[in-house]
Amino acid sequence: MTETLWPAPVATTAVDATVTIPGSKSVTNRALILAALAGEPSWVRRPLRSRDSQLMADGLRALGVGIEERVNNSSGGTGGGEAWRIIPAGQLRGPARVDVGNAGTVMRFLPPLAVLADGPVHFDGDPRSYERPQHGVIDSLRALGARIEDDGRGGFPLTVHGTGALDGGTVELDASSSSQFVSALLLSGARYNQGVEIRNVGGPVPSLPHIRMTVDMLRLAGAQVDAPQDGGEKDVWRVTPGALLGRDLVVEPDLSNAAPFFAAALVTGGRVTVRDWPKHTTQPGDQLREIYTRMGGSCRFTDDGLEFSGTGVIHGIEADLHDVGELTPVIAAVAALADSESHLSGIAHLRLHETDRLAALAKEINDLGGDVSETEDGLRIRPRPLHGGVFHTYEDHRLATAAAVLGLAVPGIQVENVATTAKTLPDFPAMWAALLDPTAARD
Ligand SMILES: O=C(O)C1=C[C@@H](OP(=O)(O)O)[C@@H](O)[C@H](O)C1
Ligand SMILES: C=C(OP(=O)(O)O)C(=O)O
Known part of the structure; x- marks a missing residue:
């Protein structure tokens, strides 16, 4: 079978963009x-x-x-x-x-x-x-x-x-x-x-x-x-038996899908605002505010949404992601670009997600020259200089977005089947291009 490869764009400057993320x-x-x-x-x-x-x-x-x-x-x-x-x-x-x-x-x-x-x-x-x-x-x-x-x-x-x-x-x-x-x-x-x-x-x-x-x-x-x-x-x-009411509901943006976009601010030392970030939410992606801040970024609410800024310096992290497992692939990618080791724990259940995410992340990052090992319930990530190569995605949307984050800093990463992002984020390649193109990003 021939592979469809997407050349992950490298960031040549710090990103500065405002992004609308589709619904959760x-x-x-x-x-x-x-x-x-x-x-x-x-x-x-x-x-x-x-x-x-x-x-x-x-x-x-x-x-x-x-x-x-x-x-x-x-x-x-x-x-x-x-x-x-x-x-x-x-x-x-x-x-x-x-x-x-x-x-x-x-x-x-x-x-x-x-x-x-x-x-x-x-x-x-x-x-x-x-x-x-x-x-x-x-x-x-x-x-x-x-x-x-x-x-x-x-x-x-x-x-x-x-x-x-x-x-x-x-x-x-x-x-x-x-x-x-x-x-x-x-x-x-x-x-x-x-x-x-x-x-x-x-x-x-x-x-x-x-x-x-x-x-x-x-x-x-x-x-x-x-x-x-x-x-x-x-x-x-x-739950007690009973009738349910019809509702008129506005769906919040998918905060887990904000993970790669804020990661771009961390990796490039830039600034990304995600529009309409809710002040109160049950979405696990809201924990990105704390996790990425510990990794070296800073965030604040603005009139437009939530703004995340990075300095280009990323710190490793010890994090129990049991509650927010779906954030793991992108956090692992950011951790692979950090200035110190990371240990992500509490995520054994990720072996049963879209793919075995622990095995896939370790293999793909290591194939680019990384040093990632699986633990019983997570990943240990020791940052190493990475090189280009094919990043396989195993029909997992979050593997593809994680690879795009690595590609910002590592020339020559080719993402296999980036179309798998359509599981939750169909326009991802176009959104990513707009993030990196200052004129498109200033929409
Ligand atoms: O109920 C939901 O909408 C989800 C629950 C979580 O599943 P797990 O508890 O299987 O991790 C999460 O990872 C998944 O992306 C979405
Ligand atoms: C685990 C995930 O999805 P699913 O709803 O298929 O479990 C995910 O989106 O990260």
Whole structure:
């Protein structure tokens, strides 16, 4: 097979740009699920339009949900731009076929909703979807009363035999490999006859901010939720049965996708502003403010958004990224350009993400002359002078953006399959070019 290679542009001067980052994947896909389960239509404004959100929208459409994509709507409130009108199905329908791609949110969030369809829903996805853990969703749904046929190993392809309703109740699971198991059951749980109570009996759950996002969004849709974040029992989440309200929601920019753009400020000693950075958010990307500051940058809120400045000197970092694992690839790239060693921990679960991210980062950075080793639960990164070469991305959007960050400082990096960024950031190569072109960046 021939490789498609993208020459990562080198920064010849310090960047100085203001960037609009498309909507959050995690917020968009939760908003779509909650709108599909609501008792009335909803608006989702400034949604992310990417492979993962398109897969979610197509999956819901297959189940009978109406999703009208409108550009420049004038139906009021929050200004122009894109808005999706979501019309719940009344009765979700089967038979249906759903492609989950390699989208964790689609593969985990849709089966719990499909149990409410009135017929079989067949799920399949990319080869990697066969390897990513699904047991926390499938075994739990079975324990709550659902009939599911799988591949014999508890994963995709699988068929959920929807019967229009699910008893629900209490379920124990091991959510140490993905927070998405908990979010998935909570999101649909309000529509189960007895609601759902989820008890994690495994190790610590990663990505807790993403569960907070689920809880907050459920509450805003009118659901009653108990969660450890509010003093509830540790490792127990509960949603009471009830109708969900339609909402009019503006999706925040995807703060995790801001990671490479702020990294450009750090690496080049420049300045990048991300527009519309929320003052309060459950997105894990908000922790970039603290992490990149520890690495030598500084940030401040301006009238436009959040401005990050770098000096060109980057410090290594000791960081437990258990809560914010999806930031790891870009942080690892920045760390490889630092003036001292870094140790990233708490991220063993990244071996089960889009690819084995720990192995991939170590191999690809080392192939450029780096010195990265895998630890039991993370990476040790010792900065070395790097050289050009092909950086493989393993169909992982965040590997591609990490490679682009390295390319700012290291001439001759060729990124294989940069198009994989379309999972959450379809216009990445054009956005990156605009970042580096002062006239385009001053938009
Ligand atoms: O619920 C979500 O939207 C997400 C939860 C996290 O998954 P894990 O808990 O599997 O890491 C995160 O890494 C992923 O990018 C998005
Ligand atoms: C882990 C990620 O995605 P997914 O939703 O597919 O789990 C990610 O975006 O970094």
